[in-house]
Amino acid sequence: MAATRAAPVVGKQAAGASARASEQATTQAGAGLALASRLPDFPWDVLEPASRTARAHPGGIVDLSMGSPVDPVPELVRDALAAAANSPGYPLTKGTGQLRAAAADWLGRRHGVVISADAVLPVIGTKEFIAGLPTLLGCGPADVVCFPELAYPTYDVGARLAGARPISTDEPDLLGPDAGSIALAWVNSPSNPTGRVLSPTRLRDLVAWARGAGAVLASDECYIDLGYEATPVSVLHPDVCGGSHSGLLAVYSLSKRSNLAGYRAGFVTGDPSLVAELLEVRKHAGMMVPAPVQAAMAAALSDDAHAQEQRARYAGRRARLRPALEAAGWAVHDSEAGLYLWAARPGMDGWTSVGWLADAGILVAPGEFYGPAGSEHVRIALTATDERIDAAAARLADPR
Ligand SMILES: Cc1ncc(COP(=O)(O)O)c(C=O)c1O
Numbered sequence: 584m585a586a587t588r589a590a591p592v593v594g595k596q597a598a599g600a601s602a603r604a605s606e607q608a609t610t611q612a613g614a615g616l617a618l619a620s621r622l623p624d625f626p627w628d629v630l631e632p633a634s635r636t637a638r639a640h641p642g643g644i645v646d647l648s649m650g651s652p653v654d655p656v657p658e659l660v661r662d663a664l665a666a667a668a669n670s671p672g673y674p675l676t677k678g679t680g681q682l683r684a685a686a687a688d689w690l691g692r693r694h695g696v697v698i699s700a701d702a703v704l705p706v707i708g709t710k711e712f713i714a715g716l717p718t719l720l721g722c723g724p725a726d727v728v729c730f731p732e733l734a735y736p737t738y739d740v741g742a743r744l745a746g747a748r749p750i751s752t753d754e755p756d757l758l759g760p761d762a763g764s765i766a767l768a769w770v771n772s773p774s775n776p777t778g779r780v781l782s783p784t785r786l787r788d789l790v791a792w793a794r795g796a797g798a799v800l801a802s803d804e805c806y807i808d809l810g811y812e813a814t815p816v817s818v819l820h821p822d823v824c825g826g827s828h829s830g831l832l833a834v835y836s837l838s839k840r841s842n843l844a845g846y847r848a849g850f851v852t853g854d855p856s857l858v859a860e861l862l863e864v865r866k867h868a869g870m871m872v873p874a875p876v877q878a879a880m881a882a883a884l885s886d887d888a889h890a891q892e893q894r895a896r897y898a899g900r901r902a903r904l905r906p907a908l909e910a911a912g913w914a915v916h917d918s919e920a921g922l923y924l925w926a927a928r929p930g931m932d933g934w935t936s937v938g939w940l941a942d943a944g945i946l947v948a949p950g951e952f953y954g955p956a957g958s959e960h961v962r963i964a965l966t967a968t969d970e971r972i973d974a975a976a977a978r979l980a981d982p983r
Contacts, residue, residue: 621743626736626952633941640944645975648946650775650922650964652842654896657889660841663882670874676866678705678850682877685884686835686850693887694807696819698828702855704862705872705880708847709805709836713737716801716832717745717767719864724748726766729755733777733954735803738769751954756792765798773806773815773920776953776962780813780920786823794830799857805836805849806921808890811898813919819853828853839922840890841883848872848880897922900965900972907976908963916960924963925950936961943978 630648637644677683683700690696706712714737717728722745729750730738742749748763755768770789772781781789786802793800802818809815816823819833832853838844852858865871872880883889905915905924913926928936933949940947940961947964950957967975 618744621746622740623736626948630937630946630948633937634946636938636941637944637946642944642974642978645945645967645971645978647964647967647975648948650839650966652839652844652966653968654842654893656842656845657883657886659886659889660843660879660883664846664875664879667875667878672874674871674874674877676704676869676871677862678703678872679874679877679881682850682881682884685881686852689884690817690819690835690852694817694820696817696833697821698819698852699855702828702852702858704851704858704865705877706834706849706851707870707872708838708844709803709834709849709851710737711847711870712834712849712851713769713803714741714744715870717741717747719861720767720799722747722766725764727763728767728769729758729765729798730769731771731774731954732956733774733950734769734771735775736952738771738803755798756789756796765796767799767801768793769801769803770818771803773809773813774917775806775921776923776948776950776957776960777916777925778918778921778923780810780815783816783820783822786816786818790818790824790831797830799830799832799854801832801834803834805834805839807835808840809894809897809922810920811901815920828855830854830857832857837880837883840893842893843879843883846876846879848876848883850880896969897965900967900969903972903976904963904965907979911979911982913979922965924965925960926963927960933958933960939982943982945975945978 682705683703686703687698687700690698722728724746726747727750728742728747729752732751732753734751739749747766750762752758755765770781773779789800800818804817807815807817817833818824818831819828824831832851834851835849837848908915908924908926913928915924915926918924928939931939933951937947937949948962950960950962953962
């Protein structure tokens, strides 16, 4: 069967087209074929020509495209991984007591969130969890999965893998009955790609809406430790959820906080009954975090000094890059927190801006990767060494 690629979903008006794509995908899957045909093209492949141009720059590429950490894994985390290297038995899907306690302590200590250690479930990197959540919750063609209009693409991918109907909107609470039955809505604050932070009031409204609608509200909080001009707040904070975690999930990654993208380390917590259901399915499916990684996660979550150091590195890079962009005529929007600058060059669309920067040896992501509403922007990651960030700033001042 020829694989037909599904187009990304655009706002509320695209819900019908999306539903048709879903139906088609469901039929194909029903025939037992081509799950990949439900998915859009892998976006990073499309960036290869710009990457080639940037790599050819005589001063070398400054790669600000992916958001992949470049700073070292903290020594205390490496030590914990090495100390647990002799792990011949299967690890616990629910995580060691040490890991679950460290996660609960961290949330209480740093974010004012009180959870039971029993409500912590480790995941093999949060991308895996995000892509799988609609399936693990049993979503299907009768269900809608919502995610922000400008968003990390894996929310959409997760909906499609489950055969559910993806709708991209910042206002799931305004969709109305025509949208269908919303099973799951994602929020992401601070946002990838925009760096926008949702206020406690907005989060509170979304919690109230989700509870009324019977939807699970899942909050991807992987950048919660990287606030600069705004203080991100968790959906599980009592000021937001009223002290009850019913219907809520919050997802945390150690990739950016602790430079552990290579370890694949994250966890989910929230509504104890939802977490218990997810644990049950994950146990059957063998979705276990390796034991040495669990030990490394426990060490990382028990230490705040390395995370504060890492945050300071990103703050320094941001403080050099943002004014360099603005001095060169770029407008930086949102970008209050997180790992990215969300920038536009007046009179240029996003792809033209990608080309302009690639000519200067700087590789960035086109805003369109995150939804059609991003077509005028580029996303610039702060994940490069200080030396490379300085090279980018110098090239912006003198792009020849
Ligand atoms: C918003 C968001 N969520 C989740 C992830 C996945 O992180 P990981 O799979 O490394 O935990 C990323 C990665 O960049 C992200 O930007």
